[in-house]
Amino acid sequence: MTSFNTIDDLEAEQRVLVRLDLNSPVEDGAVQDNRRFSRHAKTIKELAEAGHRVVLMAHQGRPGNDTFVSLDQHAEIMAGHIGRDVQFVDDIYGEKALDAIDALESGEVLLLENTRMSDDELPEEDPEVKAETEFVQTLAPHFDAYINDAYSAAHRKHASLVGFPLVLPAFAGRVMETEYEANTAIANREFDGQVTMVVGGTKATDVIGVMNTLGDKIDTFCLGGIASHLFLRAAGYDIGYDRHENLDLYDTQWENNKEIIQELYEERRDQIKLPEGLAYEDDNDERAEHDNEELNAADYDYMDISEETVDKYDPIIRDSDAVFLKGALGVFEDEKFAAGTVGAVKAIAETDCFSVIGGGDTSRSIEMYGMDENAFDHVSIAGGAYIRALTGDDLPGIELLIDAAQ
Numbered sequence: 001m002t003s004f005n006t007i008d009d010l011e012a013e014q015r016v017l018v019r020l021d022l023n024s025p026v027e028d029g030a031v032q033d034n035r036r037f038s039r040h041a042k043t044i045k046e047l048a049e050a051g052h053r054v055v056l057m058a059h060q061g062r063p064g065n066d067t068f069v070s071l072d073q074h075a076e077i078m079a080g081h082i083g084r085d086v087q088f089v090d091d092i093y094g095e096k097a098l099d100a101i102d103a104l105e106s107g108e109v110l111l112l113e114n115t116r117m118s119d120d121e122l123p124e125e126d127p128e129v130k131a132e133t134e135f136v137q138t139l140a141p142h143f144d145a146y147i148n149d150a151y152s153a154a155h156r157k158h159a160s161l162v163g164f165p166l167v168l169p170a171f172a173g174r175v176m177e178t179e180y181e182a183n184t185a186i187a188n189r190e191f192d193g194q195v196t197m198v199v200g201g202t203k204a205t206d207v208i209g210v211m212n213t214l215g216d217k218i219d220t221f222c223l224g225g226i227a228s229h230l231f232l233r234a235a236g237y238d239i240g241y242d243r244h245e246n247l248d249l250y251d252t253q254w255e256n257n258k259e260i261i262q263e264l265y266e267e268r269r270d271q272i273k274l275p276e277g278l279a280y281e282d283d284n285d286e287r288a289e290h291d292n293e294e295l296n297a298a299d300y301d302y303m304d305i306s307e308e309t310v311d312k313y314d315p316i317i318r319d320s321d322a323v324f325l326k327g328a329l330g331v332f333e334d335e336k337f338a339a340g341t342v343g344a345v346k347a348i349a350e351t352d353c354f355s356v357i358g359g360g361d362t363s364r365s366i367e368m369y370g371m372d373e374n375a376f377d378h379v380s381i382a383g384g385a386y387i388r389a390l391t392g393d394d395l396p397g398i399e400l401l402i403d404a405a406q
C-alpha cells in the first residue's frame with residue numbers, strides 16, 4: 001500500500017538528511033522524554049547500522065513560547081534510545097554545521113539546531129518557495145538523500161519539511177511509513193458495529209473537524225477537555241470562557257468558532273455526549289467536583305471530567321466496535337485530574353474493539369499510568385496530522401514524498 005520510497009530503497013552508504021518530529025513537552029526548561037524519541041530511534045538506528053552518515057533535523061516549540069529551546073537535550077535523550085553517540089551542533093546551515101556534517105563518518109549521527117531558529121523555516125509557503133531558501137539551498141549539496149520521518153509535522157509547509165523533496169531524492173522513514181499506513185487505513189475503513197470517537201484536548205478545531213467530516217461515520221462523540229467546555233457553553237452552562245486576562249484557553253476559540261459549535265451541538269445533539277460535571281482543585285489542593293448546574297467559570301479552573309462522566313462514557317466505549325481517541329479528557333499530567341483520560345484509555349484497552357489513540361501529548365498517558373501500548377491497534381504520535389488524516393485533509397509533506405516516487 002506504500003506509495004512512496006522508503007529507506008529500503010536507499011543506495012548504500014549515503015549522506016542522509018533526516019527530518020524528525022522531536023517536539024516535546026518542556027518542564028522547567030527540561031525536555032521530557034516521550035514516545036517520539038523511541039519511535040524515531042528505530043529509523044535512526046537502522047540508518048546508522050546500515051553505514052549511512054546520518055544528519056538529523058527537528059524543531060522544538062515556536063518562537064516566543066517557553067518550549068522554544070535548543071535541541072542539545074534532545075541529542076542526549078536520543079543517544080540513550082539508540083545506544084550510540086548523537087553529536088550536536090548549535091547551528092543549522094552555517095559554517096559550523098557544514099563542517100560538522102562534512103566531518104561525519106559512516107554510521108555516525110549528528111543533530112542540527114532547532115530548525116525554527118532559522119527565519120527561513122516557519123512561514124507557511126509553497127514547496128517551490130521553500131526549495132529556494134538559503135536554508136535548503138545551502139544544506140542540500142552536502143547530502144545524497146532526504147528522509148522525512150516527521151509524520152506528525154507533515155501538515156506544515158515549513159522549509160525542512162517541504163523544501164528538500166524538490167531538490168534531493170526523497171524517502172520516508174519508518175515512523176512516516178507506519179503512521180501513514182495506519183491512519184490512511186482508518187479513514188477508509190468500514191465497521192459493522194458502533195463507532196465512537198472520544199475527543200478532548202485543548203483545540204476546538206480538532207473536534208469541529210472530525211464532527212464536520214466524519215459525523216456520519218461516527219455514531220457517538222464523547223467529549224472532554226477544553227473542547228467539552230466550549231460545547232457545555234453552547235448548551236447554556238457557566239463555563240468555556242477565560243477567567244484570567246492572561247489566559248487564552250477559551251475566548252479566542254469561542255469567538256472564532258461559536259456559530260459552528262452551536263450549530264453542531266444543535267444538529268448532532270443525539271450523537272454528542274457531554275460531561276455531567278467537572279473537577280477542580282479545592283482550597284486544600286484536593287480534587288473536588290461540580291455538577292453542570294454548579295459550574296462557575298469565573299471562580300474555578302476545571303481540569304477534568306467528573307467521575308460520573310467517566311461512568312457514563314465507560315459503557316459506550318465497551319459497547320463499541322471501534323474507538324478513536326484524540327486529546328486528553330483532563331490534565332492527566334497531574335494525577336488528581338487523570339481519572340477522565342485514564343478511565344477512557346483503560347476502557348478502550350480492555351475492550352476487544354479496533355482502537356487508535358492519537359495525540360503527541362495524550363499518548364503519554366499510556367506509559368504514565370502503566371498501560372501497555374500493545375492493548376491498542378495503533379498509538380499515533382501525531383495530533384494535528386492525525387486529525388487531518390482522519391478528516392481526509394492534505395498532508396503536504398507526504399504528498400511530496402508520493403510525487404517524488406512517481
Ligand SMILES: Nc1ncnc2c1ncn2[C@@H]1O[C@H](COP(=O)(O)OP(=O)(O)O)[C@@H](O)[C@H]1O
Nearest residue numbers: 201202225302303328330331359360361362383
Ligand atoms: N480541562 C483542561 N484544562 C487544561 N488543559 C487540559 C484540560 N483537559 C485537557 N487538557 C490538556 O490537553 C492536553 C492534550 O491536548 P492537545 O495538546 O490538544 O492534544 P495532543 O497534543 O495530544 O494532540 C493535555 O496535555 C492536557 O493537559
Ligand SMILES: O=C(OP(=O)(O)O)[C@H](O)COP(=O)(O)O
Nearest residue numbers: 021023152153360382383384385
Ligand atoms: O507537535 C506537533 O503537533 P501536535 O501538537 O498537533 O502533535 C508538531 O510538532 C507540529 O508542531 P506545531 O503545531 O508547533 O507546528
